[in-house]
Amino acid sequence: MTKPLLGQEVAKQIAEYLPEAIIESNETAVTVRSESLFQIAQFLKTTPGLEFDYLTGITSVDYLDYLEVVYHLTSIEHNHSLVLKTRCHNRENPSVPSVVSLWCGADFQEREVYDLMGITFLDHPNLKRLFLWEGFEGHPLRRDYL
Amino acid sequence: MELRTEPFVLNMGPQHPSTHGVFRMRVTFDGEVVVDMEPIFGYLHRGIEKLAETRTYTQVIPLTDRLDYLASMTNNHAYVLAVEKLAGIPVPERAEYLRVIMDELMRISSHLMAVGFFLNDLGCSVYTPLLYMYREREKILDLFEMVCGQRLTYNYMRIGGVSHDIPEEFMPALKKFVAEMPSFIDEYDQLLAENEILLARTKGVGILPRELAINASASGPVLRASGIKWDIRKKDPYSVYERFDFEIPTGKVGDTYDRYRVRIQEMRQSAHILEQAIEQLPSGEVQSKMPHLLHPPVGEAYGHIEAPRGELGFYLVSDNSIAPYRCHIRAPTLINLTALRDMVIGWKLADAIIIFGSIDIILGEVDR
Numbered sequence: 001m002t003k004p005l006l007g008q009e010v011a012k013q014i015a016e017y018l019p020e021a022i023i024e025s026n027e028t029a030v031t032v033r034s035e036s037l038f039q040i041a042q043f044l045k046t047t048p049g050l051e052f053d054y055l056t057g058i059t060s061v062d063y064l065d066y067l068e069v070v071y072h073l074t075s076i077e078h079n080h081s082l083v084l085k086t087r088c089h090n091r092e093n094p095s096v097p098s099v100v101s102l103w104c105g106a107d108f109q110e111r112e113v114y115d116l117m118g119i120t121f122l123d124h125p126n127l128k129r130l131f132l133w134e135g136f137e138g139h140p141l142r143r144d145y146l
Numbered sequence: 147m148e149l150r151t152e153p154f155v156l157n158m159g160p161q162h163p164s165t166h167g168v169f170r171m172r173v174t175f176d177g178e179v180v181v182d183m184e185p186i187f188g189y190l191h192r193g194i195e196k197l198a199e200t201r202t203y204t205q206v207i208p209l210t211d212r213l214d215y216l217a218s219m220t221n222n223h224a225y226v227l228a229v230e231k232l233a234g235i236p237v238p239e240r241a242e243y244l245r246v247i248m249d250e251l252m253r254i255s256s257h258l259m260a261v262g263f264f265l266n267d268l269g270c271s272v273y274t275p276l277l278y279m280y281r282e283r284e285k286i287l288d289l290f291e292m293v294c295g296q297r298l299t300y301n302y303m304r305i306g307g308v309s310h311d312i313p314e315e316f317m318p319a320l321k322k323f324v325a326e327m328p329s330f331i332d333e334y335d336q337l338l339a340e341n342e343i344l345l346a347r348t349k350g351v352g353i354l355p356r357e358l359a360i361n362a363s364a365s366g367p368v369l370r371a372s373g374i375k376w377d378i379r380k381k382d383p384y385s386v387y388e389r390f391d392f393e394i395p396t397g398k399v400g401d402t403y404d405r406y407r408v409r410i411q412e413m414r415q416s417a418h419i420l421e422q423a424i425e426q427l428p429s430g431e432v433q434s435k436m437p438h439l440l441h442p443p444v445g446e447a448y449g450h451i452e453a454p455r456g457e458l459g460f461y462l463v464s465d466n467s468i469a470p471y472r473c474h475i476r477a478p479t480l481i482n483l484t485a486l487r488d489m490v491i492g493w494k495l496a497d498a499i500i501i502f503g504s505i506d507i508i509l510g511e512v513d514r
Contacts, residue, residue, distance in 0.1 A: 002382035028446070055363050056450075057481075059474035061463050070461065072448060072476075076360060076374065079381055083448070105363025105484050108187075112480075116195075131188035131513060140196050141472075 003080040004028070005050075010082055013050070017043055029070075029083035037086045038097035044073060044084065045102055051075050052082060055103035058110060060117040062143045067094050067119055088119060098124040116141040153181060160189045164267055164499045167509030171502070178494045183487045187480075190513040198473035203229050203305060203440045206473065211299035213475065214511040216259050219252040219290070220453040222303035227384060228449030228460035229305045233442035238431040241307040242386045247320070247423050248290070248302065249385075249451075250416040254327070255286040256454035257367075257409040257416075260506040264406060265338070267503035268347055269496075275338075282330055285323050292316045305440060307433030321424060327417045331410065339410075348403035352489045352501030355400060362485040365478050366456025367408045368505055372400030378452040385451075389426065390419045405504040439468050455479050455506055475514060479507040 011025035014032070021036035032040045044052045052073035061068045071084040088094030098121035099106045110121040111130040118139030121127055129136065138145050159170040168189035174182035194213065198206045210221040223245055230237060237245075262279030270276075287297045293312050294302040302309055338344055354364065359372035369376055377394045379387040395411035397404025442464040450459035456478025463472040482505050490498040 053360055056457065057363075057459060057461070057474075057476040059461055059472075059476075061472045061474075072459070072461070076376055103363065104358075104361050105481055107484050108480055129188075131191040133188070140193060 001079075002074065003078075005080050005082045007083070010044075010050070013047070014040060014043065023087065029085050031068075031085040031087065034069075034086045034088055034096045038099065038102075040084070041071070041099045041102055044082070049078075050082075051077050053077060055099070055105050056081070058099075058106055058113060060113045060119060060141070062117065062141065064143055065089070067091065067117060069096050069113065069119060071099070093120070094118065095120040095122055097122050098127075100124055115139070118142065151176070160186075164503065166263060166503070166507060167512075169507065169509055169512065171498075173490075173495070173498065175495070180490050180493055180495065180498050183490050183498070185483055185486060187513055190509045192514065194514045195473055195475060198470055200469060202468045203442070203470065206470065207303065207305075208299065208301045211301055212510055213477070213514060214256075214453065214455060214458075214479070214508045215298060216508055217252050217256045217454045218298065218300045219248040219302060220256075220451060220458060222300065223249055223385075224449060224451045224453065224458040225460050226303045226305050227451060228447050228462050229440070229442070231449045232445065232447035232462050232464055233305075233440060235306045235436070236434050238307055238434055239386070239428050240311075240430045241432045241434075243423055243427045244308050244312065244432060245303060246385055246387065246390075247420060247427075248293070248300075248308075250419050250423070251286050251289060251320075253416045253454045254413050255283045257413050258283050260367075260409055260454075261334070261406060264500065264503045264506070265344075267500050268344065275334075278334065282327070285319075289316065289319055289323065292319070304433060306436050307431070309433075311432045317424070320420070324417055324420045324424065328414060331413055331417075335410065339407075345403065347497075347500060348406060348504075349401060350399070351402045351497050352493060352504065353399055353401045354485055354489055358485055358488060359400060362488075363481045364456070364485060365482065366453070367405055367412065368456065368482045370394065371397035371404035371408045373397060378450060378457060382450070384449075390422045392419050402501055402504040405506075409506075441466050441468060450476065453478060455508070455511070456482055475511075477511045477514060479505070480512045483507060483512065 007025040007030045011030050021032045023031040044050050052075050054074040054076050056072040056074045059070050066087045066089045069086050074081045113119050115129040154175045156173050159165040160168040170186040172184045194209050210225045211218040213221045258279040262276035265275040291297050294300045354372050356372045359369050375394050392415045395408050444466050446463045448461045459476035461474040462470050465471040489501050
């Protein structure tokens with residue numbers, strides 16, 4: 001069985017490394033500040049015992065107060081998983097650091113989130129719309145897009 | 147006089163027989179050698195994730211049929227699994243077995259198509275191998291027609307079970323199919339496994355190294371062909387998969403040949419799982435008691451299964467209303483395409499086509 005790591009447990013390990021990064025943690029997920037997302041992702045990928053070598057998926061949810069980006073991480077080495085989240089409170093110009101340099105599997109998925117939810121991924125090598133055409137107005141997966 | 151050369155850009159697709167749907171590759175050539183490739187998506191984007199937000203949980207099931215339309219059963223399964231996880235709904239044992247039977251039949255059918263079209267891409271353009279594959283697939287479609295009346299978009303699984311129990315004539319036909327299937331795979335093997343043209347065209351072509359496969363989030367046969375023993379049926383068993391004995395076939399080098407071989411071997415394993423499932427199939431209900439309209443509690447769930455093409459996952463967020471607040475689909479074939487650029491660079495156009503074919507994409511799922 002893939003063991004889902006408890007958010008609180010991982011949050012403790014993150015707190016030893018970068019305490020100000022954590023917004024909240026519960027049983028299912030750890031939520032971190034978007035400014036420190038890249039450092040945390042790198043920490044999760046390289047720390048012995050965690051070693052999240054496989055990025056299962058990236059997605060985003062619009063909660064109206066904020067936009068949330070959700071990372072499902074898996075370790076093929078240890079067969080455990082974790083949900084990492086980050087938030088953007090600025091709806092006009094939300095941005096999150098890109099993790100393509102850590103997991104290249106993030107490439108199309110970050111483009112998809114940018115396309116449909118309008119979140120910019122900083123330092124993404126080729127941030128273009130994935131499904132919709134250039135010049136399309138708006139981001140359809142936002143809750144206020146009708 | 148000195149001859150000048152310059153790179154040549156060619157658009158393959160969106161209307162092209164080898165792109166398996168409306169997919170476009172913008173390929174840059176130096177002579178006949180690929181020097182760059184950019185995939186362009188979106189020609190079949192229907193906004194299924196957005197559509198799901200305005201439908202009740204049960205009404206989303208037919209939408210999932212239209213993702214990977216060569217494996218609708220497994221799409222149904224991944225979605226209902228995520229909803230059951232979200233709302234904590236139990237599933238009767240018989241329904242779990244029926245789901246496994248349908249999933250494995252679907253896997254065989256889907257891999258038959260994958261291998262058939264792959265051989266077509268290799269140049270067997272008179273469709274002979276493909277029609278051999280259709281011969282077996284037809285029997286599977288007949289079985290599906292018996293249980294749900296449909297041959298392509300099944301809409302068979304329900305939250306908390308399946309829509310119908312199997313009819314009387316289903317079991318004899320299934321047993322006959324499972325008994326015959328291994329000898330058909332042997333027949334394909336005899337025709338293909340040692341075929342010189344196949345070996346020359348696929349061995350060592352389009353290698354996906356182990357590290358890149360993991361880093362690029364590849365899944366399914368593409369990941370396993372690169373030598374990684376990772377199958378969600380074993381690593382994170384769902385339904386009743388932990389009760390069956392089966393192997394995870396893997397490749398050695400991750401070339402096009404390995405991806406083809408892994409699919410052939412997986413068909414044998416699926417037939418083996420089917421044998422065991424038929425033997426163990428319990429009697430009883432196929433649908434648990436459900437409220438008229440489902441309101442899952444506020445929360446989120448990620449349900450994933452091993453679909454024929456890789457890890458298919460549904461991430462659902464509920465706000466306690468009758469429709470999902472957010473429904474994200476982790477589409478295996480979109481993500482498997484991430485490494486395509488690295489795999490085709492340095493190969494000729496004809497090789498690029500079979501490398502692409504060996505990933506086995508379905509545009510309904512890539513574009514959603």
